[in-house]
Amino acid sequence: MDVESCGHAQKMAEAHQAVAFQFTITPEGIDLQLSHQALRQVYLSGLRSWKKRVTRLKNNVITGVYPASPSSWLFVVIAILATMYTRSDPSMGLIAKIQEHLPVSDSLSVQCRTVVSAVLFSTLLWFSLIFTMRLCLKQLLSYHGWMFEQHGKVSNTTKIWAAMVRIFSGRQPLLYSYQGSLPNLPVPAVKDTVKRFLESARPLMSDSEYERMTTLAKEFESSLGNRLQWYLKLKAMWASNYVSDWWEEYVYLRGRGPLMVNSNYYGMDFLYVTPTPIQAARAGNTLHACLLYRRKLNREEIKPSRVPVLNVPLCAAQCERIFNTTRIPGEETDSLVHWQDSEYVAVFHRGRYFRLWLYHAARMLSPREIEQQIQRILDDPSPPAPGEAKLAAMTAGDRIPWAQARKEFFSSGVNKRSLDCIEKAAFFVALDDDEQGMRGDDPAGNLDRYAKSLLHGKCYDRWFDKSFTVVVYKNGKNGLNAEHSWADAPIMAHVWEYVMTTDSFQLGYTEEGHCKGDVASSLPPPTRLTWDIPAECQERIERSLAVAQAIADDVDFHVLPIQEFGKGAIKKCKISPDAFIQIALQLAYYRNRGSFTLTYEASMTRLFREGRTETVRSCTSESCAFVRALEDGESKEVCQRLFRTAAEKHQHLYRMAMTGGGIDRHLFCLYIVSKYLGEESPFLKEVLSETWRLSTSQTPLQQVELFDFVNHPEYTTCGGGFGPEIVLVVFFGTEYVVRLWSAGCRSKYVGIKGRLRFIRKPISIIAYKT
Structure with a gap:
């Protein structure tokens, strides 16, 4: 028997195994054939599903009476x-x-x-x-x-x-126990928001510009503002959060531009350590760790996130859509779809798509079994079908062409079945043929390329619509790319911290670098997804790829590891590390550009139910005064006093943002109401059209107890980031990841000098582009 016949026979055998029963109508009657193995799998799968329902019901009761x-x-x-x-x-x-x-x-x-x-x-x-x-x-x-x-x-x-x-x-408490007890986000008074806005705008405007803006603001406050505010208060009384649903819809889902670089963000592996050089083994542990996290999530065994020291609970609503979630393109607006459960992942390798089942006989596959399945995919020599290799470029390009192509070419037949398989998967996995990481003769350049690869890859090897994509490189390095609309970075960072530490410190590897455990011989191989993509659709794929490639080529990316100091030394000076970094960024931007600019820093509002983010306007009159004094050569005492004043001001603004006293989300919602009412506001129009040229955010390490920085200080990570045009990532040991975005600045980077002690507890600051 030739190779082709063997392959055909194997596929037929797999097809027969997948069918629970067959019947044929003959002159003698109905010939019924049952597959006991397949029926057993159906029974066990149903049993697992019912166990999950019972667990979910029990948790709902416990949470409901908490x-x-x-x-x-x-x-x-x-x-x-x-x-x-x-x-x-x-x-x-x-x-x-x-x-x-x-x-x-x-x-x-x-x-x-x-x-x-x-x-x-x-x-x-x-x-x-x-x-x-x-x-x-x-x-x-x-x-x-x-x-x-x-x-x-x-x-x-x-x-x-x-x-x-x-x-x-x-x-x-279970994960969602506090949800019913969290307060609703308050609606600030219009006069307070206008006052704080004018205060933030003062250092960025000339006297005449500020006078004009003050006139517009006062007119808005005394007329249209109160009417719009009435509608917002009515919504706040009815809805759990007066901001979040509009923020998700208008900032994310209604955006018609590409998700890649502009919205999606990435997370990195350990900086100096790669636990195994075997790609399939690293994928095995990583995927198994993801499943362990999902099991804890489904059982609500994950401890609710809290503000340190006083243990104040944070909202966990965003955790609901981590897995089994995808973004569906639409011509006017996208939509987020979440399924209760999915027992498989979609895998991309060398232009082919596979369905990889992660459960067998009602149990989770072991890391070694997943490694074996991944190796089967890596060894599969079959070529991609026409148009299959670059199909994911549709998710990287503009949304309207993708929505139209999805409706025209993927709404029926084999294409719909394969697309459904990807969209309903627990998450997406990309097996990359490249080697990445901080390695070789050019570690700095390789680190740049590693982060850039996680951000956009080849523009067609990440499914940017999925809630997240796990990327595993040929040399065992890994990382992730996450879609932004369903949740903010701290949620995905919490998952990734668990996955990285479980992979290395809990699951581990054999001396040869393979996953631990045994392999079940009866595992069916991963299923290759089939496509029938016509020439017209292939042309649209190429056009989307061209759009995405132009964006990727325009990203100038640099990651600068700095280990000389961290937040411990900053705290010794009785200064907030966050304020220290933000003021340093103001100094860096001023030295670089000779002026100040509107600065965005993201703050979380998860002290409130369904809270997401708020803006801290980090460029203040106090920070500008310090920068000017330092540049003008003022005395050390004067500079220290101005620096502390600026730091205290920044901390006050951050606290106001966290406690519902921010500016930008309130103005954003007032603007949305004005559009619904058909009212034009020169003040709101001008405020919402402002350009954020310097944009930062922070994601602290949330599970420090999972790491062991005393015995394993090398197990540290650069965190992750977003995709502005110009990026500076500064890594302070295990402490800080800072991204500096200044559009048009392609040559100068102003560093922060000083030698401070290396400490253990990490904080990361990453860029956010609005």
Whole structure:
């Protein structure tokens, strides 16, 4: 038998194994053939699905009654019954009233009616206590005075508040336990927002420009602003968050430009360590770690994120769409689609797409088994079908051509089935033929190319619409590329921290570099996806690729590792590390361009339900005064005083943004309301058209306990970043990743000099492009 016949026979055997039963109608009757193996797989898969449903239902009950516990209901019932046994009535007559109105009172004895009435009263009392506790906790979490106190000086009010939060918070919360207790994002007063905006605009405008802007602002405040504000307050009373849904829709989903570089962001591997040089093995551990995280997520076993020190909970709503999520292109607006579960991933290698099942016999595949499956894909010699190799370029180009092509060429037949397979996958995996990382004779240049590759790849080897793409390179280096609309970077960073540390410190590798564990011999091979892409569609793919390639070629990317100092030394000077970096960026930009510019720094608003981000306008009159004094050669004492004033101002702005007192999200929503009402506001139009030329954000390391920087200081990472035109990433040991975006600045980079001590706890600052 020749090779082609063998291949055909193998595919036929695989097809027969995939069918649970076959029947044929003959003159003698129906010939029914059952595949016991396939039926067993169907049974086990269904069993796993039902177990997940039961777990989800149990978690919903536990979360629904938090901060109480389901067992506390029994305690309340027993307490009420015990009290009644002593012939006292704790309900003050309510149990008797319930007993009179029981619909089955005639069919029960007096004693049974009394017990049923007592149980009903106990249940109502229990729910009332839960409601009261949740309301009290919500009011407590609305207090943010603790954030504005000096570091190390905690007032008695805050101490009492913290104690009460602990009392009303319950014990052992699940991931979503605090969601019902988080306060809603408040709507700032128009006059306060206008005042803060004018304060932020002052250092960037001449006297005449500022006077003109003040006139526009005052006119808006006294007329249209109050009308728009009324609609926002009405929305805030009805919706969980008056910003987030509009932010997701208008900033992300309605954007018609390419996601690649402009919106998607990336995450990097360990900087100095590659746990194994075997591509399939690294993929095996990485994918298995992702599955472990998803299992913890489904069971809500992940601890709720909190603000350090006082353990104030943060909103976890964004975690719901980490896996099994994709962005669907539309001609006017995109949409996010999330599936409850997916048992496979979509894999891209050398222009081919595969479906890789991650579960077998109702169990998760081991890392060694996933390695074997990945190796099968790597060894597959089949060529890509016409148009298949560069298909993902559609997700990298403009959204409207992709939406039109999807509707025209991928709405039926084999193309629809294969596209559905990619979009419904748990996540996307790209097996890259290149070698990346900080290596070789040019480590700095290779680090640049590594980060740039994660950002956009070849423009057709990442599925940019998926919630995230895991990238595994030929030499074992890995990384990820994540879509932005479903969540912000800290959510994906939390996943990636877990994946990296679980891969290296928990799962590990054999001495030969392979994954640990055994391989099941009965595993079916990964399934190759099939396509029938016509010539017209191939032309559109090439056009989208040309658009994406032009964007990728225009990115000038540099990553500069600096290990001389970190936040520990900055804190020794009693200065906020974040304020230190932001003021240093103002100095760098001024030395580079000879002027100041509107500066964006992202701050999270997850202290509130469904909160996402707010803007901190880091260029202030105080920071400008310090920079000018330093450049004019003022004395050390004057510069130190101005620097501390600028740092305190920045910290105040950051705290205001975190506690709902920001400027830009409020103005953004007022602008959206004005558009709905058909009203034109010169003030809002001018504010929303401002250009952010310097843009930064920060993503702190959230799970420091997973790392071991004492015994393994080399296991550190550059974090990740976004894709502005010009990027400067500065890496301070395990401390900082800073990205500086200044459009048009292609030659000069002004560093921060100084030699400060290396410390352990990391913080990263990464760029964000609005």
